[in-house]
Amino acid sequence: xxxxxxLVLARRPSGLPDLTTFRxxxxxxxxxxxxxxxxRNVYVPVDPGMRPxxxxxRIGVDEFEPIALGALVGYMTAGQVVESRDPRFAPGDWVxxxxxWQDFAVxxxxxxxxxxxQALPPTASLGILGVPGLSAWSGLHCLADPKPGETVVVTxxxxxxxxxxxxxxxxxxxxxxxxxxxxxxxxxxREQLALDVAIDRHAxxxxxxxxxxxxxxxxxxxxxNVGNAMVDAILPAMRRGGRIVICGQTADYHLAPAERPGxxxxxxxxxxxxxxxGLFVHDHAAEYPRALEQLTRWxxxxxxxxxxxxxxxxxxxxxxxxxxxxxxxxxxxxxxxDRDRA
Amino acid sequence: xxxxxxLVLARRPSGLPDLTTFRxxxxxxxxxxxxxxxxRNVYVPVDPGMRPxxxxxRIGVDEFEPIALGALVGYMTAGQVVESRDPRFAPGDWVxxxxxWQDFAVxxxxxxxxxxxQALPPTASLGILGVPGLSAWSGLHCLADPKPGETVVVTxxxxxxxxxxxxxxxxxxxxxxxxxxxxxxxxxxREQLALDVAIDRHAxxxxxxxxxxxxxxxxxxxxxNVGNAMVDAILPAMRRGGRIVICGQTADYHLAPAERPGxxxxxxxxxxxxxxxGLFVHDHAAEYPRALEQLTRWxxxxxxxxxxxxxxxxxxxxxxxxxxxxxxxxxxxxxxxDRDRA
Numbered sequence: 234x235x236x237x238x239x240l241v242l243a244r245r246p247s248g249l250p251d252l253t254t255f256r257x258x259x260x261x262x263x264x265x266x267x268x269x270x271x272x273r274n275v276y277v278p279v280d281p282g283m284r285p286x287x288x289x290x291r292i293g294v295d296e297f298e299p300i301a302l303g304a305l306v307g308y309m310t311a312g313q314v315v316e317s318r319d320p321r322f323a324p325g326d327w328v329x330x331x332x333x334w335q336d337f338a339v340x341x342x343x344x345x346x347x348x349x350x351q352a353l354p355p356t357a358s359l360g361i362l363g364v365p366g367l368s369a370w371s372g373l374h375c376l377a378d379p380k381p382g383e384t385v386v387v388t389x390x391x392x393x394x395x396x397x398x399x400x401x402x403x404x405x406x407x408x409x410x411x412x413x414x415x416x417x418x419x420x421x422x423r424e425q426l427a428l429d430v431a432i433d434r435h436a437x438x439x440x441x442x443x444x445x446x447x448x449x450x451x452x453x454x455x456x457x458n459v460g461n462a463m464v465d466a467i468l469p470a471m472r473r474g475g476r477i478v479i480c481g482q483t484a485d486y487h488l489a490p491a492e493r494p495g496x497x498x499x500x501x502x503x504x505x506x507x508x509x510x511g512l513f514v515h516d517h518a519a520e521y522p523r524a525l526e527q528l529t530r531w532x533x534x535x536x537x538x539x540x541x542x543x544x545x546x547x548x549x550x551x552x553x554x555x556x557x558x559x560x561x562x563x564x565x566x567x568x569x570x571d572r573d574r575a
Numbered sequence: 576x577x578x579x580x581x582l583v584l585a586r587r588p589s590g591l592p593d594l595t596t597f598r599x600x601x602x603x604x605x606x607x608x609x610x611x612x613x614x615r616n617v618y619v620p621v622d623p624g625m626r627p628x629x630x631x632x633r634i635g636v637d638e639f640e641p642i643a644l645g646a647l648v649g650y651m652t653a654g655q656v657v658e659s660r661d662p663r664f665a666p667g668d669w670v671x672x673x674x675x676w677q678d679f680a681v682x683x684x685x686x687x688x689x690x691x692x693q694a695l696p697p698t699a700s701l702g703i704l705g706v707p708g709l710s711a712w713s714g715l716h717c718l719a720d721p722k723p724g725e726t727v728v729v730t731x732x733x734x735x736x737x738x739x740x741x742x743x744x745x746x747x748x749x750x751x752x753x754x755x756x757x758x759x760x761x762x763x764x765r766e767q768l769a770l771d772v773a774i775d776r777h778a779x780x781x782x783x784x785x786x787x788x789x790x791x792x793x794x795x796x797x798x799x800n801v802g803n804a805m806v807d808a809i810l811p812a813m814r815r816g817g818r819i820v821i822c823g824q825t826a827d828y829h830l831a832p833a834e835r836p837g838x839x840x841x842x843x844x845x846x847x848x849x850x851x852x853g854l855f856v857h858d859h860a861a862e863y864p865r866a867l868e869q870l871t872r873w874x875x876x877x878x879x880x881x882x883x884x885x886x887x888x889x890x891x892x893x894x895x896x897x898x899x900x901x902x903x904x905x906x907x908x909x910x911x912x913d914r915d916r917a
Contacts, residue, residue, distance in 0.1 A: 285842070294815065294846045461841055473636065479844045495837010499803055500627070502821045502853030504639045509851045511844030 239335040255551045263339045274312040275571045279554040284486040307333030311355040329358040360539045369398035370524040371517035376510045377454045377476040381406030389458035391418035393565045444470040460485035461494040468498035477509040540564030546573040581677040605681045616654040621896040626828040649675030653697040671700040702881045711740035712866040713859035718852045719796045719818040723748030731800035733760035735907045786812040802827035803836040810840035819851040882906030888915040
């Protein structure tokens, strides 16, 4: 256990990320100081939200500063404590924290969150009870305020955040239409997530028309994870007083601004009195206890689920990340990295 | 006084409206029934907001249903009562109501608003104290909530609504940047409206860069009267928590959706936590008394003014309307129609 496998940014992707985007930069395993814990990562998810900070675009907002070339990449993970110098943690405890794409990480007992692995699998902390679940919950509750009977459209409805957002809206008594690409995803949306309607955007010639057919009363809330083309197509189907939440823009992250599709149907903002807001999940941290209580209760009660694909092997991380952008994944993709060490 | 000159929609403009868009369709002067009043129009403003309903685009929202071919056009006017069958009105009283582009109109005493022509000129009811002023006030107060010290950008700052919005924001203690096209308009914005900065969008190579220079702290509120190109250029200059109000889209009204500029910089919605809302002024009618009280007080106190261009002659209406879209007008354009009758 002397070597710590790490993945760092090798070169900034121009367009889609690929296997050359990252490179290994192994280092010795770090040692915890007093008050710290050493964690061995087990589950490392891949997340499209990492894509923007791989580009060298400085926008003057701390949370979106580009990752430096050669810097460790990654975000939240789940692992087990190996060595603890914090009395609140013991070896074997499951924790989640921002421990990045590496085998071992030292972290403070203040930021690590201990997981009750008896109640729910540790991977839940990276999905429904993690940043994706909190994003779905906050985007709906804090920015869109869904009411029972309203019509909610979720794009990338088979994706991680989309899967959760669709079910939350359904659990709140909304009529939910999921938009996804391909029949397999639509089947998942209908059968596993139990949304009211699934629209295969690859199979319909005109998404806007399909939406208007599926939502004769109009769309009250659009929860978008895809980007401008989707918002533009759905705008004419919005209902008076509708709310649009921009949560993710997976289709646009790799495009320079001039290359992105444009939103043109903005006249609908006036005629339908629409509101569009961008979500940054951690702005809503004060609501997390309430969110986690509700998300946990729904999960234990079988009213919230998330398909997980677990890939074995540390070196699968770059490929798994790249596949997020080619439309192949359903639900959450995690890489299990603790069983392939030499 | 037997003939009532009227202008009706002759053909739907493809692109900019012109002199062939409207035609005369004179009729006998109408007679008021019990409870009604007959008004002779004096001041008839031209307004870019009439452009959308000249197109045959049905969007299923009552207030934006297309005007029928052959139907009377127009909107709010100011005139004098000629004959009254409502005890609250007497001949000679100045009133404002939705009396359209015609010499004479019969209206109900319930919708007509009597004007105190001693206190303010009747044209004030069509500008600062009319729909333009209420739009500026409601867009700022109800959709953007400006706070003293915030930076507000107003586009089409020399236009009717823009002129008023800029001064309201200034009066509320905001730093106000006006964007206008051409040096004459910018001089008006600086000298007559006393905004902090005027940017001539024809003279700067990159509006976004000019905005960032003029607003080193970023833009808290964008009050847009122009359309997508303007919003897209200004998005990267927005500050965290910024609000965008879509009030008018004068540059886009005559373009089919596919021809309009697109808004591409939507990543700023997430990184800056922006909110964009469309304004429909009459949604905020409950606030009108408060708005009118403040707007009247500021006008009487010399803290709110609006350049008026008064053109003589009924048949000038189509041309005056067309010129709204070619960037030639400053402030409010009104046509005085009572002195050129044969």
